[in-house]
Amino acid sequence: xxxxxxxxxxAKCKTLEExxxxxxxxxxxxxxxxxxxxxxxxxxxxILMTPGLVIDGVVKSVGSxxxxxxxxxxxxxxxx
Amino acid sequence: MNKxxxxxxxxxxxxxxxxxxxxxxxxxxxxxxxxxxxxxPPTERITEAVRFFIFETPKVMLLLTIVVFVVGIVRTYxxxxxxxxxxxxxxxxxxxxxxxxxxxxxxxxxxxxIPLFIGFVEAGVPLGVTFSFLVAAPMINEIAVVLLFGLFGxxxxxxxxxxxxxxxxxxxxxxxxxxxxxxxxxxxxxxxSASGVIEESVVTFRDRIQSGYEAVKxxxxxxxxxxxxxxxxxxxxxxxxxxxxxxxxMGKSVWWSVPVAVLIGVPLYSNAAxxxxxxxxxxxxxxxxxxxxxxxxxxxxxxxxxxxxxxKVLKMPLIFIFIGVVATGIIMVGYVFNVVY
Numbered sequence: 159x160x161x162x163x164x165x166x167x168x169a170k171c172k173t174l175e176e177x178x179x180x181x182x183x184x185x186x187x188x189x190x191x192x193x194x195x196x197x198x199x200x201x202x203x204x205i206l207m208t209p210g211l212v213i214d215g216v217v218k219s220v221g222s223x224x225x226x227x228x229x230x231x232x233x234x235x236x237x238x
Numbered sequence: 239m240n241k242x243x244x245x246x247x248x249x250x251x252x253x254x255x256x257x258x259x260x261x262x263x264x265x266x267x268x269x270x271x272x273x274x275x276x277x278x279p280p281t282e283r284i285t286e287a288v289r290f291f292i293f294e295t296p297k298v299m300l301l302l303t304i305v306v307f308v309v310g311i312v313r314t315y316x317x318x319x320x321x322x323x324x325x326x327x328x329x330x331x332x333x334x335x336x337x338x339x340x341x342x343x344x345x346x347x348x349x350x351x352i353p354l355f356i357g358f359v360e361a362g363v364p365l366g367v368t369f370s371f372l373v374a375a376p377m378i379n380e381i382a383v384v385l386l387f388g389l390f391g392x393x394x395x396x397x398x399x400x401x402x403x404x405x406x407x408x409x410x411x412x413x414x415x416x417x418x419x420x421x422x423x424x425x426x427x428x429x430x431s432a433s434g435v436i437e438e439s440v441v442t443f444r445d446r447i448q449s450g451y452e453a454v455k456x457x458x459x460x461x462x463x464x465x466x467x468x469x470x471x472x473x474x475x476x477x478x479x480x481x482x483x484x485x486x487x488m489g490k491s492v493w494w495s496v497p498v499a500v501l502i503g504v505p506l507y508s509n510a511a512x513x514x515x516x517x518x519x520x521x522x523x524x525x526x527x528x529x530x531x532x533x534x535x536x537x538x539x540x541x542x543x544x545x546x547x548x549x550k551v552l553k554m555p556l557i558f559i560f561i562g563v564v565a566t567g568i569i570m571v572g573y574v575f576n577v578v579y
Contacts, residue, residue, distance in 0.1 A: 206318035
């Protein structure tokens with residue numbers, strides 16, 4: 159499973175990345191986390207706000223930081 | 239507290255609203271009671287300063303909380319995606335008016351200016367219409383409106399909103415007429431984003447109310463120190479600095495004060511909560527309304543950081559056109575106010 163956090167330099171983008179890395183570590187999930195800061199790469203996903211959260215190629219959330227249990231559901235759901 | 243809000247959003251609302259109203263209505267008497275409890279000498283400057291602080295701070299906080307809450311709910315109805323859909327292919331003028339209105343209610347952060355700009359242009363929103371949105375979104379924001387309303391009355395708040403709106407419409411219109419597409423970086427047109435991959439989640443009314451709470455936590459949680467410091471400064475100078483202190487510098491009779499205020503304001507960057515206390519101090523000390531509003535619009539509407547971000551998608555000539563057109567609009571508004579008031 160691959161998670162990409164899309165965002166160049168906004169405060170929420172940083173928080174989201176940290177949150178996800180923290181959850182991955184805490185629950186020992188087999189997930190690869192990547193932060194994408196390149197604008198052209200970000201725009202390929204067609205998002206209008208950052209941060210964007212992409213799980214296995216699907217944009218899950220835009221412009222907000224989802225709650226931990228929501229994140230976990232996504233992270234566990236797709237990896238099993 | 240958080241858990242309660244999360245589990246019973248509507249129930250909490252029913253509890254909080256009457257409390258809010260009650261508190262707001264009794265605020266003046268509570269403030270007076272506290273002042274008399276403190277045993278300060280009546281009619282002294284210090285007493286008036288303390289009274290001002292004790293009354294204004296909770297008043298502005300209460301107003302801010304309710305407005306941020308309502309705006310938080312309203313914004314759940316307007317996503318940038320929906321706004322874009324409305325604006326695609328709209329003609330100039332009609333598009334500029336719509337974009338300026340939507341700029342007020344669509345969630346926007348200047349850190350997202352680039353994705354939004356590219357997304358709009360790529361989907362076929364005219365350049366001038368996109369600019370109307372980019373001008374209105376930061377300039378007309380709920381914090382500015384609440385603070386102006388709370389500290390100067392509804393006339394000033396309305397004036398600010400309507401002139402901000404006019405500036406957004408006209409600068410977007412002018413930029414649209416100038417045909418500046420060639421000054422947009424080429425790569426913007428080469429982006430082909432996959433649209434429609436974003437999962438739409440069902441939003442219930444409960445969710446919307448929760449977004450309101452989150453907006454309050456997020457925004458009020460961030461700006462309250464500015465507001466307290468700002469009102470404190472306001473209270474401090476209330477009786478101490480002479481009334482006409484700024485009149486010679488920023489008064490009506492000084493013809494160059496408006497452009498100079500804008501010139502100083504453009505590179506400065508502050509959020510609305512940070513700038514209003516300064517506005518308050520300036521107005522109270524004899525600066526004219528037009529000059530002060532122009533300064534405020536220049537500070538929160540145009541900023542160096544946002545311009546640097548926009549440089550990634552706009553070539554230098556267009557950056558200058560953008561700043562020039564918006565600054566001209568602000569200067570005109572400043573002069574009009576100075577003449578009318």
